[in-house]
Structure formats: structure tokens, C-alpha cells
Amino acid sequence: MPVITYREALRAAMSEEIERDPNVVLMGEEVAQFNGAYKISEGMLAKYGPKRIVDTPISEAGFIGMGVGAAMLGLRPVMELMFFSFYSVAFDQIFNNAANIRYMSGGLINCPIVIRGPANGGTNVGATHSHTPESIAAYHPGIKVVVPSNAYDAKGLMKSAIRDNDPVMFLENTILYGEACEVPDGGYLVPLGKASIMRAGTDISIIGHGRSIQLALKSADLLKAKHNINAEVVDLRSIRPLDVETILNSVKKTSRCLYVEESKPFCSVGAMVACLISDQAFDYLDAPVKRLTSIDAPAIYSPPLEKLQLPSVERIYQAALDTLK
Amino acid sequence: MTKKPSSSKKTEVTDLGYDARQAPINIKLGQDEKIALYRDMVRIRRFEERCLRSYQQGKIGGFLHLYIGQESIAVGCTSVMGKDDHIITAYRDHGHALAVGMGMNEMMAENYGKVTGCSKGKGGSMHYFDPSRNFWGGHGIVGGQIPLGTGLAYALKYKGLKGACMAFMGDGSVNQGAVHESYNLAALWSLPVVFIIENNGYSMGTSQERSSAGPSLAERAEGYGMNWTIIEDGHDVLAVRDQVGQALKLAHDKSLPSVLEIRTYRYRGHSVADPDTTYRDKAEIEAYKSTKDPLSVFQLSLLAEQTLTTELIQKIDESACAEAETSAQFAEASPYPSLEDIKKDVYWEIDNPADRKSVGALFFD
Ligand SMILES: Cc1ncc(C[n+]2csc(CCOP(=O)(O)OP(=O)(O)O)c2C)c(N)n1
Numbered sequence A: 001m002p003v004i005t006y007r008e009a010l011r012a013a014m015s016e017e018i019e020r021d022p023n024v025v026l027m028g029e030e031v032a033q034f035n036g037a038y039k040i041s042e043g044m045l046a047k048y049g050p051k052r053i054v055d056t057p058i059s060e061a062g063f064i065g066m067g068v069g070a071a072m073l074g075l076r077p078v079m080e081l082m083f084f085s086f087y088s089v090a091f092d093q094i095f096n097n098a099a100n101i102r103y104m105s106g107g108l109i110n111c112p113i114v115i116r117g118p119a120n121g122g123t124n125v126g127a128t129h130s131h132t133p134e135s136i137a138a139y140h141p142g143i144k145v146v147v148p149s150n151a152y153d154a155k156g157l158m159k160s161a162i163r164d165n166d167p168v169m170f171l172e173n174t175i176l177y178g179e180a181c182e183v184p185d186g187g188y189l190v191p192l193g194k195a196s197i198m199r200a201g202t203d204i205s206i207i208g209h210g211r212s213i214q215l216a217l218k219s220a221d222l223l224k225a226k227h228n229i230n231a232e233v234v235d236l237r238s239i240r241p242l243d244v245e246t247i248l249n250s251v252k253k254t255s256r257c258l259y260v261e262e263s264k265p266f267c268s269v270g271a272m273v274a275c276l277i278s279d280q281a282f283d284y285l286d287a288p289v290k291r292l293t294s295i296d297a298p299a300i301y302s303p304p305l306e307k308l309q310l311p312s313v314e315r316i317y318q319a320a321l322d323t324l325k
Numbered sequence B: 001m002t003k004k005p006s007s008s009k010k011t012e013v014t015d016l017g018y019d020a021r022q023a024p025i026n027i028k029l030g031q032d033e034k035i036a037l038y039r040d041m042v043r044i045r046r047f048e049e050r051c052l053r054s055y056q057q058g059k060i061g062g063f064l065h066l067y068i069g070q071e072s073i074a075v076g077c078t079s080v081m082g083k084d085d086h087i088i089t090a091y092r093d094h095g096h097a098l099a100v101g102m103g104m105n106e107m108m109a110e111n112y113g114k115v116t117g118c119s120k121g122k123g124g125s126m127h128y129f130d131p132s133r134n135f136w137g138g139h140g141i142v143g144g145q146i147p148l149g150t151g152l153a154y155a156l157k158y159k160g161l162k163g164a165c166m167a168f169m170g171d172g173s174v175n176q177g178a179v180h181e182s183y184n185l186a187a188l189w190s191l192p193v194v195f196i197i198e199n200n201g202y203s204m205g206t207s208q209e210r211s212s213a214g215p216s217l218a219e220r221a222e223g224y225g226m227n228w229t230i231i232e233d234g235h236d237v238l239a240v241r242d243q244v245g246q247a248l249k250l251a252h253d254k255s256l257p258s259v260l261e262i263r264t265y266r267y268r269g270h271s272v273a274d275p276d277t278t279y280r281d282k283a284e285i286e287a288y289k290s291t292k293d294p295l296s297v298f299q300l301s302l303l304a305e306q307t308l309t310t311e312l313i314q315k316i317d318e319s320a321c322a323e324a325e326t327s328a329q330f331a332e333a334s335p336y337p338s339l340e341d342i343k344k345d346v347y348w349e350i351d352n353p354a355d356r357k358s359v360g361a362l363f364f365d
């Protein structure tokens, strides 16, 4: 099977969908002539032309809102935010318009838009560029949220997101763009709402999403090597819809849970998952559900300090040991 | 259909007879003042060249947006600031920071992420601030600073101060809704703000024609009945002074806002990470450099009038290089923030526990 990067996987997914469906367009700042700020869309303008690959001015509220309107009339716009952090410029368009239009029209109107871009810290770009808004997005009924942690999922989820009839916020990660894994050629789909057990185990469930999963896998290796602890690592992949069943099954098996994510702790996805577990699997728990997040402050610029602010292999390892105490 | 004539004043500074040196604001400049303008531009350039080296050595993280080529604007604009005039800009902020008098040490240390930096290593290159020098940042979100600049002007008017705010943005920023909302507020409420568009021709890899409708960027002010001016000779620090001086006077005397579009050019990529290969050719950069470099042009004119000598030019250059080098050493030798520092400067009440009035948890680690 070919080994390709997360970046190439996204490009392949969008390209395949553009070829499959004439209503799919990719739009955003610098996606066409510049080949993408992070080169996700490299070569796509040359291949698909300016009708399908469209450069926009720096007008997030305007062009994201325009994508919502175009989706209402049946296009399937894939809107790139150069950094997902800029979603807040378009907040009203996303959370008032995209999220509510179907409901307020009594189901008369669909909004099959994908809003995608990198949502992560760790590259010293400072507080304004490092937001991880998955819990904010998922808070809004009407919005779907996915956060792929690897190239295989990135491709399969992107294809599903584009075909989905609801607005999907697709949160990527600049640090993962260059990470590669085996990805089949051609058209497989990863359904929204299906978690993936990345590593089976019996002693603790380390559940999470996004790049934290890549770190958690390494922490799990350490737990095994140093303490013979068998951690199960569960990648949610999709935040809303959420695979509650896989979460509960894993926790019922291990009786302990650590949730890892890059977001800040208040009302995070992990908080939601902890609540679900205490509601539906309380009797199975041997310890309170623990969470590991970024340190609760805006993203610091200082490169070595930002490393400490974010989840790391070491911090996850320690938190897992604490959960097992 | 009727076309209503606009009451706004517009100027396009393209008169062939125009000589910025003869403008009242410039004619009274002493030799030392002219040398100071020149020196400030040289200091910006040498500082940034040193930043670039540090970036290439891996000492600076994230983004580094260089101002090289645009020095005449920050220096020209800030040179006409009075005590109650304020400025705010975007992420390409090194020039403005040095021009208002911030020190290279605190700036370089900020780039290195050190606790001795102007924001204690928390903001980085894009987020310099110095309220004590009326400099309100350093902002990373395109256009996001423009409502703030409008608010600074609002506060000046509210307090009855005879000051204005210069709110800087790039040519790409004019397409943000917040900019237009600010234009309307400023015009509607007669706020003493000067919106300054540093038009370097590109927003990242997008040329002005590919991003902005309409005949010019400044002309959008017309829709709000605001004064607007295009300064073609943005490389000429004296032309910048003249026009900005007039706009500031309008703000001071009549509390009227205006939009200035200053034509300029950046020599480096959008940020240091931009390979700068998809949207312009090297010849275009060279053509500008060879005829309109703000430092060279001003240097030549000061040489011609014998304000500068070759020895003095060399001295200024050497001292700017030395100052930049010292700042790199200072940054290198400075400590990083501590782990505890991450959670300082988030809430006033946490930093001032004795005066805390609210109760309850503020952090959730
Ligand atoms: C809201 C928002 N969108 C996009 C960006 C990414 N970005 C940073 S600078 C920039 C180009 C801005 O160009 P311009 O306004 O002309 O300023 P210049 O860089 O030329 O000084 C872009 C697209 C951002 N920082 N904020």
C-alpha cells in the first residue's frame, strides 16, 4: 500500500471528490496560485482550473458566509481557513447561519459545506493563531466536527465530510501535515462518528483526538516498557457525531480513563466525555476520569515554554500513571 | 440616476512639481532631525537583517515578517507624532516599534521568546506592545487592529485630548469587514483616526488586482465621506511626513478621520518562510530597490545637501549593526520564562491578588 503524508491524503481526498462531483469547489486564501499556505492544494489549480480552485481575498466572514449561501443552493464548497483560528472572524456565518439554517427553515434547506484548516499549537505562532476550537464548534447542534490524527483518517474523513449534507468543521494540524502512513489509492470512506481503537489494552483507556493520539501511542509504549501497563488508545476521530459506544466499551473493559487533548480544560471535549462516562459507566470505574489538556492560558509564544504548555508524551505518561494510582 | 458630489477631500500626490522637501513640515527640519530620520531607517533595516540571521539559526520560532523596504513609512509617520498621538499596527511591527523608540534588546529578546522581551516572551515577533510610547501593538489577525485603533481615537476624543490614532494595515487587510465597520464609525462619529494602508502590492502571494475591487484602496473612503489621499512616493520619508502631518492636523483640529494609502514595497517574502517564487519575479524586486529604496533615496538627497557625509553614513551603519548584534547577544544570554509564568498575565485579578474582588476558580488545570 502506498505511504503518503497527511497533506497528500487531504489533497487526494479533495481531488477525488472534485473529480466525482461537479459541485465541489475548493476556496480560500492562497489555495490556488500560491498552491496553498501549507501546500495542501499544491498542483490543484493547474489540474482543475480556476473554477474549482478559487483564491479569496482576506475576508473570512464574507467568503465563509458565501460558502454557506452557495451550499444552500447545492454546491459543496470546501472552504480553507489558512489557520483554523481565523474561524472567529466568520463566527456568525458559521454558528448562526450554517448551524441554524436547516433548523430554522424546518428542514427545507441543507448546508453541505466543509470548513477546514489547521487548528493546533506547537509551532510558536502565538495566541491568536493557535486556537483549538473543537469543543466550541461541537457545542453547536447542526455542526459536525472531525479531527483526524493520521493520513489514513484524514483522507477517509475528508471524503465523507464533503459528501455529508450537514456543515462539517474539519480540524487539521500543521505538525501532522508531513506525517505519513499507509493509505490506499482510491475511494474508501471513513464514516463520521466512528472511533478507532489505535492500540488495544486492558489496564487503562487513553481516549483523545487529534495529534494527542500520536503522543498517547508513544506514552502507551513507555507505560508498557517501564511498568508493563497495557494501555488502550482510542482515537475519537469525530467529535460530533461521537462514538459513545466505543468509549463506553473501552472504559468498561479497563475501568480507568484518561482523556488527552490539546484544547484548554474548560468545557473541553474531554469534559463532555468524562460526563458521559460518569453517566453511563460509573459502576465500572475504579478511579475518576482524568483529563490532560494544554495548560489553561492563552498559547504562549516562547518556543520551549509552548512545548511545556501542550500535552507531551511525558505529560500523558505521568497523567496515566496518576490515573492508575 | 444622479451622482452626488462627495464632500470629502481627496488628494493624489502625483503632481510633478511636488517636492516634499519644500513642505512646511519638512522645511523646518534641522540637520540633526534629518539625520535622525535616516538613522532610524538604517536601524530598522539592520535590526531586521540580524533577526533574519537569528531566524535562520533557529533562534526565533513561528513567523518573522520583515519590514525591509517599507522603513520610510513607520519612520515618517511616527516622526510627526505628538505626545497624545498613538499608533497601532499588524504583525509586521518591528519598524513601528523601533520608530516609536522601543529598544532592540527587548524586541530581539521577544523574538527569542525570552522573559526579558517586551512581552516577556509571550507574544513573539508579531505582538510587540509599548503603551508607554503610545504603541498598542503588534496584531496577528489581519484587520483586527483597525477597530482597536478606532477605539483609541474614540477614547482620545472622549477624554478631550488633542491627539489622534494612526491605525496601520496592509493592502490585503482592507477587505476585512471590521475595517469597513471602523471606517463608518470613524466617519459617523468624527473620530480622530488616520487609517494608513501600507500598500506593498501584495497580501502574501496575492497581488492587489487579484484581491481588491475598485480603482484604489484609499478611494473606498469616498463611500463614507472621508478624506483620502494616495501617496505614490511612499519610499520618500519626507513625502510621508508631509501627508501624514496634514492628516494628523485634520484629526487634531477638526476631529476628522482620513484614509491614507501609501505605496511601498517589501523586499523579502511575506514571512521568512515564504519562498517568494509564485507571485513576482526577482526583476520586479530589483527594479524597485534600484530606484526607490527608502534608505538610498534619502541618503542621496542628504548627501547632496551635505547633511550627510560618507563618514557619517558609515558610522551610522556601523553603530546600527553593533546595536543589532548586541541585541542578539542580550537575547541569547537572557533566560526563558518559567513554567509558572505561563499562567501570569492572563487575569488582572490573579496578578493583583490583594485587590481581587471576584471569588471562585479562574483556572481549570
Ligand atoms: C484574519 C486573518 N486571515 C488571514 C491571516 C493570514 N495572513 C497573515 S498576513 C496575510 C496577508 C496580509 O497582507 P497585507 O494586509 O497586504 O499586509 P502585508 O503582509 O503585506 O504587510 C494573511 C493572509 C491572518 N493573519 N488573519
Ligand SMILES: [Mg+2]
Residues within 6 Å of the ligand: B170, B171, B172, B198, B199, B200, B201, B202, B203, B204
Ligand atoms: Mg501587503
